[in-house]
Amino acid sequence: MNETHAIAGVPMRWVGPLRMSGNVASTETEVPLATYESPLWPSVRRGAKLSMMVENGISATLVDDRMTRSVLVKADDAHNAYLAALDVAAQLEELRAIVRKCSRFTELVALRHEITANLLFLRFEFTTGDASGHNMATLAADALLTHILQSVPGITYGSISGNYCTDKKATAINGILGRGKNVVTELLLPRDVVHRYLHTSAAAIAELNVNKNLIGTLLAGGIRSANAHYANMLLAFYLATGQDAANIVEGSQGVTVAEDRDGDLYFSCTLPNLIVGSVGNGKGLDFVEENLTRLGCRAEREPGENARRLAVIAAATVLCGELSLLAAQTNPGELMRAHVHLERKSTSTTVGGW
Template sequence: MSDATAVASVPMQWVGPLRITGNIAAIETEVPLATYESPLWPSVGRGARISMMVEQGIVATLVDERMTRSVLVRAQDAQTAHLAALELDARLDELRGITRTCGKFVELIGFHHEITANLLFIRFEFTTGDASGHNMTTLAADALLTHILKAIPGISYGSISGNYCTDKKATAINGILGRGKNVVTELLIPRDIVHRTLHTSAGAIADLNVRKNLIGTVLAGGIRSANAHYANMLLGFYLATGQDAANIVEGSQGMTVAEDRDGDLYFACTVPNLIVGTVGNGKGLDFVEENLTRLGCRSPREPGENARRLAVIAAATVLCGELSLLAAQTIPGELMRSHVRLERRHETTKIGG
């Protein structure tokens, strides 16, 4: 067996184009999706086609960005842990200075802490430029932990990772505080497009969203999440653009909102945990480089801007697939008919346009 790293081939298609506006950029682009679930391509393609029929397209608003890493320290008792937490709060500027020694693109923007018994969990929050930030934040957290243990009395090492981040796990704290890029996407679809292209009505989609995504998820015990299948689009997009695919776990947390506005459909997806980057591990592969370039995420811009562009494209892709699936599920038998028809094809073509 060769020691060389092999590349696993996953079928990929470019879907679209889709239209995006908002506070990051005005974009018209096709998007790459690498997946074995071949019906995903035409499903996302249908949502993309609708975005091109609406003047504003999908309005994507990036509302926050922060990558997190948590550490764990131990104290003799809860009172000592509490005093250490108060000391931490007073040293924010000092800790920011320590962080800046770890690289020019990492910045400590804040932290949260929680005490359980004699354990102090500290959740650091960073900006990381165009990197998704896994390694960058771990490096900074390690330096911060080393400094804290020397500077604050009464505490000792627990772990460089305290599971309070939370990395690659679906948790309430990520849904509340966010991890990565937090993007809200919105699309207002006129009544005639809903009927002609989705073959349903705004009221039917809004009702299904409440009964399936909201009530169904509550009954299932979902955590800060109410959507049909965000993970599908994120996995395809992540694999195609060199992201850490395991981050779809927290990425799948998000809320879909659908409203019937006098026959027009207001459709929105909030994705609070988009962990994407345009530099770093996984980005050196030829196909990733080519895909990021084609998405316009390799252009010379200020640090962080390419990653923000990638995030809003990812979030818009999520909306396209979510919209198409919910519409299909309002029609009895439509979902299964589509899967049978598309998955029995032996030849694939570019979808969308």
């Protein structure tokens, strides 16, 4: 049977520009979003326009950067599993030397373990340069597992992936320990901007955020997540920049905070699991290369800096869309009017009066 190679076309637009600053990048840039949900473009555009009205725009702080892979080994009982965990921990520097032989861009930064019955889960945490790091982490973990099985007595092979990473699943451990880039974005909007351009108030948005994102998600059983729709912006951004789109599962775990500060609106989105890269699989397509270049993420920089720049831009994009949606939801009927108006192929691109 002949293989047929085709490219699935997803509509893409550049929206913005948005303004941002922080410990990784201070820039003004449009962002590419590939989506079938056409109202997403004007919604993100509205949030981006608000960021241009503040001197430093969206503040994006990169808190951490690591890719993980967990392996599973088996012992006869819990006591031997515990002794094996101590033995592995004692070899940390040797393990780091093994990882450096796998790739000059991979570094073992932490090792954690969990014991259940006679099972020992080992969670390796790496930095992986400008790559998102899936394959680099697995390659390093495979080398580490081979060494551990040879050097630690009383254990046998379980799996190269023990689901304690955790890859492409919504779990508590990723939110607690992090997987990928951990970015916090913040925006402080004056009350007149909130009233004029979002047609609402800081108090209304703050109340909705508590009632919907915090209480509603709690009642629904959400896992370390309290937001309206991070996944929408992340998927569109990931598809446009050649990322592994399945990583929006853990990527969309995050927390939105909104405060009324004497009428001004403090708005923040924390994303602890942004898995993005500026090199690697998916980056060979012409449109992806063009988009990454236009975002300034293919420049000559120290290893890892382009991927971190991409992560903070992604996080700022999420804030723009999250703010716009929550503002719309404070006004009865606005969200549905926008969807009906835009998804019926109207030539207008207005949302909430824009």
